[in-house]
Amino acid sequence: MPEFEEEVLNILRKIDEKLDKLLGTNNMKTEPVKSETPTGDIYIKPSTVVEKQEEEERAKEKPPVEGRRVCPACGGTSFNTEEDKSHVLFQQSGIKIYAKLYICRNCGTEA
Secondary structure, eight states, X not given: OHHHHHHHHHHHHHHHHHHHHHHHHHHHHOOOOOOSSOSSOOOOOHHHHHHHHHHHHHHSOOOOOTTXXXXXXXXXXXXXXXXXXXXXXXXXXXXXXXXEEEEETTTOOBO
């Protein structure tokens, strides 16, 4: 084993000598290399910016407006009102008062 270790050490010394020679001659001939990419800000395509903005808008959940009805299906706040003929609130002297039925303008869900 000691002979093997000595051979390995000799080989490593030779490699170090060769590296020193190569590095010593290359240091004199080297010139600074200029990069082709600009050092300023990286150019971003407008389409990626628009996509990012759209994703942020989708990610934001609109909080329900207090005091207003909110559609359970789509979250909309605009409704059409109709009389719910199946639900009579009261009747006085032949006139019936019906409950209101709220229908979402966006998706048509009854709320």
